[in-house]
Amino acid sequence: MSLEASTLWTHAPDTEQLRRVLQRMLESDDLALLTWNSHPIGSQHPNPVTGGVYRFRGMAGLPGCTASWSVILKVSVRDPERDHPSHYNYWKREALIYQSGLLGRLPDRIRAPRCYGVEERPDGSIWLWLEDMEHLRQADWSLTSMEAAAFIAGRFNGAYLCGLPLPEPSFLRYSWMGSWVSVCEAYACGLAEQDDAWTAAAQLPSGWQAALSSIRSRYRESMGDKGHLLEALERLPRVFVHQDLWPPNLYFPEEGGHTDALHIIDWQFAGISGIGEELGRFYGLYLSKAASHGLQPPKDRLLEQYLKGLRKAGWNGDERLVRFGLNASAGLRIVMVLPKLLNAIAGLEGGGFRCLDKAEKLRHTALELLNCLEEASQLLHELWPGEAGGQS
Known part of the structure; x- marks a missing residue:
């Protein structure tokens, strides 16, 4: 509406x-x-x-x-x-x-x-x-800009781990990722679990068929940990987050000013989340842009800057907690991206493949999200042994 x-x-x-x-x-x-x-x-x-x-x-x-x-x-x-x-x-x-x-x-x-x-x-x-923030310099999709934003996001989140009280209002204390995953799954209507949704692969080149078979297998295995991943996100050290950091919402000081300050608009998704979740959503949004321009996903570089920001704020905790928050919150975006990929494949017509370029970009994004999910599952077993899927 x-x-x-x-x-x-x-x-x-x-x-x-x-x-x-x-x-x-x-x-x-x-x-x-x-x-x-x-x-x-x-x-x-x-x-x-x-x-x-x-x-x-x-x-x-x-x-x-x-x-x-x-x-x-x-x-x-x-x-x-x-x-x-x-x-x-x-x-x-x-x-x-x-x-x-x-x-x-x-x-x-x-x-x-x-x-x-x-x-x-x-x-x-x-x-x-x-x-009106019109007089400021809006962030762009360059890696320099993204790294600067990741560093400041780390300082922002870290402040709440080092003495700044968390906000109290009840409308901020909710499970952002749990709600988002639930809504995405409802809109997707279980498309990724339906066998018929994968049959369109038959009209694709053989290399694509093999790739989709691998994606399907990895997705099913990773989703076995979905509930445990969401529960573990709620155990992470809590911070106040914006939850929608991407260039249209980010402004740096005027040209020539310092890049270690950030003006942020659109606080609609703000709330209390786990350490690293802010970066995971940030990275997930960046992935689609990176795929569109053939760029290498810069997860490690963004993580490095976010960690520097946390350390600058005074937090010296277990880096694995941050990695888990990043990988779990980014990886769970697969519940939105995979249905989009299947719909793009279903839209391919005859030999024209008008949606093939879109599908290719979504395939690259899906593969990186699966990498994130698998790393999150590994960290889940390390950090909370005996509580993840498949543990006795």
């Missing part, structure tokens, strides 16, 4: 409402709203609970001067399927986080946009008025 621009214009803020937002933003009660305009920004396929993101610009009159301004309006819409705090995509979570004031108490060098207002609307939606 999404809120079309025309709907926003029907319920657009009146000038007095916008003036109040600007009073908070510009810290002046003596303010006149001179001009303003707005336009939608962001993805054409937003989060289902995001009814739109809009940039408002204009001029304001202040005592003795005028000032230009810009502010972001993010609309959150109620969704019956995502209306409980235990859901990884609980529709009210970001609004509640901003209302709690938590994002004003983040560790050093981590910043969220300032919030200038949280408004519950008559139609049941929530409007978030947020600081």
Whole structure:
């Protein structure tokens, strides 16, 4: 469900409402709203609970001067399927986080946009008025940028292992990965377990058939540990996480500024998770981009930087815990990627193979995720012997 621009214009803020937002933003009660305009920004396929993101610009009159301004309006819409705090995509979570004031108490060098207002609307939606990060430098997909983000993520997570209290609100204490896996499996309708889903391999080159047979076998074996992996993630040292670190949500200081600070937007998935999970989701998102550009998955390099960040924060615990969090949370993405791969194969037509390129990229991603799952299972046996699948 999404809120079309025309709907926003029907319920657009009146000038007095916008003036109040600007009073908070510009810290002046003596303010006149001179001009303003707005336009939608962001993805054409937003989060289902995001009814739109809009940039408002204009001029304001202040005592003795005028000032230009810009502010972001993010609309959150109620969704019956995502209306409980235990859901990884609980529709009210970001609004509640901003209302709690938590994002004003983040560790050093981590910043969220300032919030200038949280408004519950008559139609049941929530409007978030947020600081515009347009003046900052958005992260890109380069390895340099990704390594910098991994280091800062380590410092961010590590702060909660070294004295910074974990946030208390109940809407942050849920199993993100457990909820996400459950939702993905429901949407996939057990496709990867259905024999018929694999029959399309017959029309592929022989090398592909062998590869898919291996993927199928490894997937079935790895999924035997799924429940144990999810349980073990809940045993890891707990940290506050953003859980959606990828370039569209990450901003570095202005060009020429330090890269050891990070501004992060979109806190919809934030919560309490295990050490390394933040990096696992980060790496899982990066994998699809790496596959699209024929890049070598840089897991070890990102892990090295994340660990450096943890050490910088003062954490000197068992590195295997971090590796487990990374590999388990990244590897479990297979429940989403493998159905996409099977659907791409099913879409191949005759000798045209119009979906073959997409399938090839998904195959590379699936193989790397299986590598992660297998490493996570090995670490599971090392860290918690006797509790993993196949143990007596």
